[in-house]
Amino acid sequence: xxxxYSPGHSxxxxxxxxxxxxxxxxxxxxxxxxQSLAATTAATLAILxxxxxxxxxxxxxxxxxxxxxxxFVLFFAVQWYFSxxxxxxxxxxxxxxxxxxxxxVTLTTRSSDMIDTMTRALSILRPFGVNPAKxxxxxxxxxxxxxxxxxxxxxxxxxxxxxGLERSVIAVAMPMAIRAIKMADDISDAIDSRxxxx
Amino acid sequence: MIELQNVSxxxxxxxxxxxxxxxxxxxRIAIIGANGSGKSTLARLLNGLALPTSGDVLIDGLNTRKKxxxxxxxxxxxxxNPDNQIVMPVVEEDLAFGMKxxxxxxxxxxxxxxxxxxxxxxxxxxxxPAHLLSGGQKQLIAISGVLVMNPDIVVMDEPTTLLDLxxxxxxxxxxxxxxxxxxxxxxxxxxxxxxxxxIAIDEGxxxxxxxxxxxxxxxxxxxx
Numbered sequence: 001x002x003x004x005y006s007p008g009h010s011x012x013x014x015x016x017x018x019x020x021x022x023x024x025x026x027x028x029x030x031x032x033x034x035q036s037l038a039a040t041t042a043a044t045l046a047i048l049x050x051x052x053x054x055x056x057x058x059x060x061x062x063x064x065x066x067x068x069x070x071x072f073v074l075f076f077a078v079q080w081y082f083s084x085x086x087x088x089x090x091x092x093x094x095x096x097x098x099x100x101x102x103x104x105v106t107l108t109t110r111s112s113d114m115i116d117t118m119t120r121a122l123s124i125l126r127p128f129g130v131n132p133a134k135x136x137x138x139x140x141x142x143x144x145x146x147x148x149x150x151x152x153x154x155x156x157x158x159x160x161x162x163x164g165l166e167r168s169v170i171a172v173a174m175p176m177a178i179r180a181i182k183m184a185d186d187i188s189d190a191i192d193s194r195x196x197x198x
Numbered sequence: 199m200i201e202l203q204n205v206s207x208x209x210x211x212x213x214x215x216x217x218x219x220x221x222x223x224x225x226r227i228a229i230i231g232a233n234g235s236g237k238s239t240l241a242r243l244l245n246g247l248a249l250p251t252s253g254d255v256l257i258d259g260l261n262t263r264k265k266x267x268x269x270x271x272x273x274x275x276x277x278x279n280p281d282n283q284i285v286m287p288v289v290e291e292d293l294a295f296g297m298k299x300x301x302x303x304x305x306x307x308x309x310x311x312x313x314x315x316x317x318x319x320x321x322x323x324x325x326x327p328a329h330l331l332s333g334g335q336k337q338l339i340a341i342s343g344v345l346v347m348n349p350d351i352v353v354m355d356e357p358t359t360l361l362d363l364x365x366x367x368x369x370x371x372x373x374x375x376x377x378x379x380x381x382x383x384x385x386x387x388x389x390x391x392x393x394x395x396x397i398a399i400d401e402g403x404x405x406x407x408x409x410x411x412x413x414x415x416x417x418x419x420x421x422x
Contacts, residue, residue: 005288007325110325112291143287147329186282189247193275194285195267195299195347 005110012054012108017117020105027101037090044097047104054108064103065096072096115140137196141187152179199223200244200351200381205253207239214239216402217253222381224394228410229383230417231399240399241355241383245273257351271300274344274378276354280336284328289320289339292328296347314342318372334365341372351379358386387414 007013012020027043034040051061065072072092079088106114115136122132156175157166165171200222207215214236231237242248243255246262246269255262257269277283286292290311297307315321318338323331331339337357344352354373358366370389373380382390390396396413398406398420405420406413 005325005327110291111287112294140286140291144285144328147327148281151329183282186277186279187285189242190275190277190283191285193245193247193270194296194343195270196295197267197299 006056006060006107008055008108010053010055010108012050012104015108017109017113018121020109021114021117024101024105028098031094031097031101035090037086037093040090040093040097044093044100047097047100050104051100054104056104056107060107061100061103064107065099068095068099111140111143137191145183145187148183149180152176152183199256199258200379201254201256202243203254203256205243205250205255207236207243207248207251214402215243215250218402218404219253220397220404220407222379222395225379226390226393226395227379227381228390228393228396229381229399230385230387230390230396230413231405232421235399236402237383237399238355241275241353241381244351244353244381245270245275247275271347272349273351273353274347274349276337276341276344276352276357278356278359280333280340283340284336284343287328289315289326289328289331290324292339293343293346296343300347310346314346318342332365333361334368337361337365337369338372341369345376345378349378351381352376353381353383355383356385357382358384358389387418390414 027047031040031043034043048058048061051058072095075095076088076092079091118139119132119136122130122135126132153172153176156172156179159175160166160168160171163171200220202218202220202222205215205218206213218240229237229240239248243250243262244257246255246266249263257272260269260272262269284292286295293311293314294307297310302310311324312321315324320335320338320342323335323339328336328339337360341352341354341357357373358369361369366386366389373382382393384390391410391414393410396406396408396410396417397404398413398417400420406416
């Protein structure tokens, strides 16, 4: 999902972000309501079929779930042990389908369009003290900085590995936290200096 | 014109800047100094990111203490690490961020985005995720994000520190071509050899102030 938007002019790219996000909500709900392995398999295949329609390759589809493969293996093993093979396959397939569907939306929708849509949707919460612009900025910042934090994590791990401390959680967590806090200060200054009105 | 009037700044019990009075009217101004000398703090005073403990900073007559928002529209700020300055996930969204905040119309945003990307030969990166750019590309996008807001003055805090030689030269060429007043905080003495004025800061005070040919040798002697 961190690959974000993949530029294109497919029917899915042209579809309104609100429609895609609503379809994602409905699709995710149906995936969770449904209890049948056959229906979940059919849904997964249908979602995969949408990738070529969106001018995306199956390789790109696989790239969306690859970082979570170890979680799938863990879920599958635990479910198989406690509930049997069919339920294990159903749980993992449902999770994969959900990620593929969410990724399809992020790959075909600019984050700015997604954020604008969320801002409009969240405006109904304004009477309850919610500032939609702030929530939207927080979402945009999360999308922007998750890969940056992941890179910092890799740098810190590498540095600690060079000192033989790769197994120490504190040796990784402390520098990570300090750099993240310093970075948050700088980002806050950068947002201020570019005229953001909170 | 930038004016610092008897400016001092301290953080808790540490005096960072001590009674600075400067008038900056040149087109290319460099601020140099050792780590911890106060040069970055001085740069941050110029667009109101930091406020003086005593004294005043005036930008074209606007006091940063009272007119922070107006000052920030006049003074763009480029940070050392572009990763901390690019706040949106995709290049064109980041370029639009500052313009949206300043109330530019959609048509203006599109036109200025086209223009700045073409100027730095980055048009192919328009829809590129920011985290996948190279260091040099990120710094150019960070500078572009500031320039599209039409500032009169651009303050840069060590913009070439994290870059290789090729990208340093690329940024130097981009800065040299700017029509705006530039205040450059740097350790890179080659970058500022043709500047109009160089100010060397040491322990929160002006140690030397004048043309590069005078100030740089004096600074090198101090650092020897």
